[in-house]
Amino acid sequence: MKQYTDLELQLKSVKYRKALLKYIKLAKAGHTGGDLSCTDILNVLYNDVLNVSPDNISDPNRNRYIQSKGHSVEALYVVLADQGFYPESDLETLCQYKSKYVGHPTRKIPGIEFNTGALGHGLPISAGIALAAKRDKAPYNVFTMLGDGELAEGSNWEAAMMAAHYKLDNLVAILDHNTLQITGHNYEVCDPNPIDEKFAAFGWEVVSIDGNSISELRKTLHNIPAKTGKPTFVIANTTKGKGVSFMEHVKKWHHGVPSDEEYKAAIEELTLAEDALSNQLIES
Structure with a gap:
């Protein structure tokens, strides 16, 4: 695996954001705010x-x-394309007739482990895989990312209890905690708080970080397990719409396609950020 500096990864994030906006715009569909967060x-x-x-x-x-x-x-x-699982140009067919690139993960796509999208399924699946690894004495870790609005699904809490019971310290759940879902703030729709205390009570080791900080993410995700004998729950505090100022903290971008004018403004803003980071790399 190539070794990157924090600055190089920050630049990658900006490029990823530009690319995902491009394909959402082409597809006329996508969950823009959560993608960016x-x-x-x-x-x-x-x-x-x-x-x-x-x-x-x-x-x-x-x-x-x-x-x-x-x-x-x-x-x-976009990230899987960058890893070489398929040409990025494949994404020009996103959400089009007969395209395998649909609006939720599917195993038809190289690099994707499981079909997901029905909320509340990822953590139970991941806990089962982690338990299998323990019983097989296999060395791998299992990572899953949840949305914070997804915590209203009861299957998450069944999986949380099971994972702690079996001491699955090879399991890492990352919460994209951007605090917004399609109809409003989480606390208005179905308040999941206090998330940290709830997962700790279920027997997890809980870590809270800035989920849009490359350095904090790297430090935390390399420190696995956070505590031996416990699954790790990372509360990654993020910004919905991160990187595009007029999309940040705005619920309408949960599922929104930018107009031509909005797309142009977003790409211009991200390009400025890209240029600034590129200049920092040249100077460093």
Whole structure:
């Protein structure tokens, strides 16, 4: 796996954000806000933590990643393309007739472990895989990413109890905690708080970080398990719509396609960020 600096990964995140907006615009569909909020998490997982590639995706001892918040699949598609699982140009067919690149993860796409999108399924699946690894004495870890609105699904809490009972310290759940869902703030729809205390009470080791900080993500996700004998729950505090100022903290971008004018403004803003980071790399 290539070794990147924090600055190089920050630049990758900006490029990923530009690409996912491009394909959402072409498809006229996508979960823009959640894609933008979780981009840094996916970036760090695939470029620094998982060590999963087209060359080793069939290795039974590979690390596993399952995206429970499957509606934010555009970000995952862009990252997998960058890893070489398929040409990025494939994404020009996103959500088009007969395309396999649909609006939720599917195993028809190289690099995707499980079909997801029905919320509340990713954590139970991941806990089952982690338990299998323990019983097989296999060395791999299992990572999953949940949406915070997804915590209203009871299956998460059944899985949380089971994972702690079996001491699955090879399991890492990352919460994309951007605090917004399609109809409003989580506390208005179905308040999940206090999330940290609830998962701690279920027997997990809980870590809270800035989920849009490359350095914090790297430090945390390399420190697994956070405590031996316990599954790790990472509350990644993120910004919905991260990177595009007029999309940040705005619920309408949960599922929204930018107009031509909005798309132009978003790309211009991201290009400025890209240029600034590129200049920092040249100077460093």
